[in-house]
Amino acid sequence: MATIKDIATKAGYSISTVSRVLNNDQNLSVPDETREKIYKVAEDLGYRKKTVRLLVKNIAFLYWLTDKEELEDMYFKTMRLEIEKLARKFNIELTTYKITGGIQEIPDNIEGFIGVGTFSEKELVYLRNITPHGVFIDSTPDPDNYDSVRPDLAQITRKTVDFLVGKGHEKIGFVGGTYHNPNTDQDEMDIRERTFRTYMDERGLLKDEYVFTHRGFSVENGYNLMTKAIKTLGDQLPTAFFIAADPIAVGCLQALNEQGILIPNRVSVISINNTSVAKYVSPPLTTFHIDMKEICENAIELLLEQLLENRKTVKTVYLGAELVVRKSAN
Numbered sequence: 001m002a003t004i005k006d007i008a009t010k011a012g013y014s015i016s017t018v019s020r021v022l023n024n025d026q027n028l029s030v031p032d033e034t035r036e037k038i039y040k041v042a043e044d045l046g047y048r049k050k051t052v053r054l055l056v057k058n059i060a061f062l063y064w065l066t067d068k069e070e071l072e073d074m075y076f077k078t079m080r081l082e083i084e085k086l087a088r089k090f091n092i093e094l095t096t097y098k099i100t101g102g103i104q105e106i107p108d109n110i111e112g113f114i115g116v117g118t119f120s121e122k123e124l125v126y127l128r129n130i131t132p133h134g135v136f137i138d139s140t141p142d143p144d145n146y147d148s149v150r151p152d153l154a155q156i157t158r159k160t161v162d163f164l165v166g167k168g169h170e171k172i173g174f175v176g177g178t179y180h181n182p183n184t185d186q187d188e189m190d191i192r193e194r195t196f197r198t199y200m201d202e203r204g205l206l207k208d209e210y211v212f213t214h215r216g217f218s219v220e221n222g223y224n225l226m227t228k229a230i231k232t233l234g235d236q237l238p239t240a241f242f243i244a245a246d247p248i249a250v251g252c253l254q255a256l257n258e259q260g261i262l263i264p265n266r267v268s269v270i271s272i273n274n275t276s277v278a279k280y281v282s283p284p285l286t287t288f289h290i291d292m293k294e295i296c297e298n299a300i301e302l303l304l305e306q307l308l309e310n311r312k313t314v315k316t317v318y319l320g321a322e323l324v325v326r327k328s329a330n
Contacts, residue, residue, distance in 0.1 A: 002045035011041040022047075024091070032057065056307060057093045060110045064099040064117025072218035073247050074275050075290070079116060079137060082296040090300055106130065112303055115146075120182035133306045135299045140316055147302040151290050152318040153272070157195040160242045160270050160288070163323065165203070167330060169240040169268065172200065173210035175225045175252055176244030177217040187215050192244045192272075210238050217244065222251025230259050237261070240268040240329070246275045246287055253281055253328070268329035272321070284326035295319055 008018040013034065020028040021038045035055050063080055070077050080096075087094040094114075097105055103123040106113075112133030119127075124142050127134060132145070140148040164172050174196045178187040189197075193213055200206035209232070212225040222243065230237060243249035249271035256263055263269060263283055271278070274289035298317055305311045 002042075002047040004047075006045055007038065007041050007047055010045070011038050013038065055091050055093065056111070056304065058109065058111045059087070059092050059094050059303070060106055060113040061087075061094050061096045062106070062113050062115040062117070062119075063096055064115065064119060066099060072216065072220075073245065074277070075245065075247075075273050075292075076116065078275070078292050079296060082292050083114060083116075083137075083299070086296055086300050090304065092300070103127075112307055114299055114303060118180060118182055123182075133303065135302045135306075137295060137299050143314065143316055145314065147299075147306070147315045147317075149295055149298040149302060149317040149319065151272075151295065152320055153191050154195040155318070156272055156288050156321050157192050157242070158199050159323065161196070161199050161203070164240045164242070164268065164270065164329075165205075167240075167268070169238075170205055171207070171210070171238040171240070172205060173212070173229065173238035173241045174244075175212050175222060175229070175241055175248060177221060177248065178213050178215045180215060189213075190244065192242075196242060209233070217247055219247050219251040219254075222248035223255050224251070226252040226255035230255060230261070237267060239266070240270070243269060243271040246271050246273040246278055246285065249285055249287070250277060250281055253283075253285070257282065263328055264330045270323075270329050274324050278324075279326065281328075283328045286326045286329035287324055288321040289324050290321050291319065 004015055004019050004022070008015045011018065017030065018038055021030065021035050022042060032055060039055060061083060065076055084094065099117060103126045108130040110131055112131055113127065115134060115136045116138060119141050128145055134146040136146060136148040138150050140150065161172065174193060176190055176193050179190045181188050193211065197206055212229050214221055214225055241252065243252055249269060252269060253263065256267060261267055269285065271285055271287040272290065274287045278285040278287050302315060
């Protein structure tokens with residue numbers, strides 16, 4: 001089995017330098033060429049093959065969200081932190097660019113990118129002109145050219161309806177946000193609402209008056225929409241609501257609690273994401289657990305397949321989710 005001394009001899013560097021490079025010592029100042037040569041020799045000699053990773057340089061993290069959007073939905077902050085952590089683990093040199101800087105801020109010499117958020121066709125054209133390597137998380141804006149990995153929201157929606165119908169609910173409402181199309185600057189129906197409408201209609205249970213949506217996935221939006229539902233429907237309020245995301249659900253719970261509407265005895269509530277706050281609201285929220293680590297790790301691995309294995313076939317990966325049953329639904 002190869003030793004650090006063997007690597008040092010073949011690479012032409014001291015044992016100390018080789019050891020510190022292989023242990024990712026961030027305090028060691030050496031050129032990238034030195035690191036790459038040591039990693040390459042280590043790989044060739046089979047030294048700690050499963051843990052030694054070549055440095056992947058010049059990867060852009062396109063975090064196409066505003067500070068307000070991140071603040072309103074912890075889902076995306078969790079995603080950002082996970083990507084940054086995994087980049088360090090996989091030895092990826094990652095530079096973050098935000099929507100406020102504009103797409104022209106992305107240099108034309110990047111090796112690849114990971115994208116989060118909503119991208120216009122003009123922005124996609126710009127990306128296609130500078131790199132063939134990229135992965136989108138949580139959306140599939142360019143399936144002919146770039147990979148994507150996302151939770152299977154359509155499947156989750158159908159599973160929610162099945163769960164609630166199985167519990168005896170027939171009057172089921174929906175509260176959610178809308179998708180902003182950057183190409184038309186119009187609000188469009190989100191995949192959760194679209195699937196909910198289709199699946200409920202197939203069962204003969206859809207009622208348009210039970211659907212409440214507005215742009216945004218914030219607590220405030222949920223509070224306002226549920227308050228509107230309570231005022232509009234009165235005694236005809238559905239016995240259950242499917243909520244598009246946890247922040248919206250938190251606002252919905254606040255509105256229901258303020259009006260003295262018992263949860264789940266009068267209204268059951270089911271959401272998506274299983275963010276950290278879900279277990280602490282009143283009552284604790286029944287919600288689908290989105291495995292953020294799994295999503296982000298898949299995104300990193302897809303990008304590395306493109307860069308290191310020269311994969312050309314485009315992939316779109318959908319991940320399922322597990323329902324975490326708490327006290328907000330029965």
